[in-house]
Amino acid sequence: MSILVDNDTRLCVSGITGREGTFHAMNNKRYGTNVVAGVTPGKEGQDVEGVPVFNTFAHAVAERGANTAMIFVPPRFAADSILEAADAGIKLVIAITEGIPAHDELRVYTHLKRAGDVRLVGPNCPGILSPGKANVGIIPAAFFKEGNVGVVSRSGTLTYQIGNELAQRGFGNSSIVGIGGDPVPGSSFIDIIELFEQDPQTELIVMSGEIGGSAEEEAAEYIAASVSKPVVGYIAGFTAPPGKTMGHAGAIVSGTQGTAAAKAEALESRGVRVGRTPTQVADIAVEILGG
Template sequence: MTQGITGATGQFHTKACKEYGTRMVAGVTPGKGGTSFEDIPVFDSVEKRCGRPRPTPASSTCRRPLPPTPSWNRRTRACLWSSAITEGVPVQDMMRVKRYLKERGTVLVGPNCPGVITPGECKIGIMPGHIHKRGTIGVISRSGTLTYEAVDQLTRLGMGQSTCVGIGGDPIRGLNFVDVLDRFNDDDETEAVVLIGEIGGSAEQDAADWIRAHMKKPVVGFIVGQTAPPGKRMGHAGAIISGGKGTAAEKVEALRGAGVHMAPSPADIGQTMKEALG
């Protein structure tokens, strides 16, 4: 399913996902129930499509904040069923969404992320499908744009991808680095992993600890925001250095200490992976 299907952004990405081969079963846009787009039926709400609330593989493509309301707003409700591209969700709402899904055994990717793609099979999100190539390199990234950059470099160097996951740059998110690393570590089709982090928080340090203890495959890393001044937010809500913690230097040191091959610049991610694989 996709949310915001009748808007320009929703239409563009819904069509792209469908053309890629993803099965789009329905769209949701409040007030547009009963219409259709690209032969995909549109409903006023997820509940009306499903008959009762339940998790449904989906993509939420609303991009602008909605006015605050006493109850959960449309975008927050959409996240309950979504790989959430949605940005601007209030932190308290996202905490409720994450808890709700965890209690029901549902996986949340995002929010504020490009989604997830297994090249040649399925894409749920806004990533450009044509730059991806089926292969053995897993990609995890907090930065949507650098996900595309890393994938394009890998593809041009003849290294396809097993699955690419954008975990998003918000403070409260679903899957984190460790969650995805664990999956890639056990995946027979993944030979190595690209990990793209950024300043703020401790997710990269947590990933470094996990890699040191458990990772059986080569990991190439890059940290965004290496020139960011302390106390400044750099793009994402979670990309802020606070109290002197979460700096790029700390993250690079932690990952390098765990045996991660650190790319010197974003332009060198693909080449660093090529060297790591020998």
């Protein structure tokens, strides 16, 4: 199996007629993802390499049965696009867009929490890859194969790096999920780890975190209480100076809170082994699963 995206995914891409939207939607399609529609207001009736374009998500759902949305529109339009997809009945929304204003993210988060039946992954994330089944987003899928390791990460680049280290050791992946590095993520480590815990294909979970916030500490408590599968951690930013923003909007350390050392300690005190480099993560995976 896999989580979130698979052979049943019917993808609709918001912003498909833009340069980045077209490029990545077609990459996803070539991988084998069922890209059934695109949405760009005012361009209904056009198509992008055979994918029909609609004015609204509601029309895309009615005409093409879309069940998953990928958001590639500019930041100022992204929140409304996410909410439009949800209102149209789409249950999984993957927001790739970077730079969405924090108050817009909070508005979306609050609305979707009240609705209760729509899952948002992102924003500012690389998307989701279930090797051999579907790729929704910008993850370079070529060196990943199907297997038993689930990966969840705040950083897109580290997702690829750790995935590549695991691939070089012969491991494949059930699914790879980038949750993004913004202050108000739609899905947390806990949300995704819970799905991996329930997934029979996933035998090992790799969690790649970074400095800032408390998501990793919260995940450590959840893992100790509710996860039976082995979890390997990685925290980026051991050398980051306090108070400095490091790449992501959510990667800000305040005093001793949110440091890599504090996060690693929280995880290790609850039985999660933490690699100090992506290579060490792969070493630990080999030790746990063999290979």
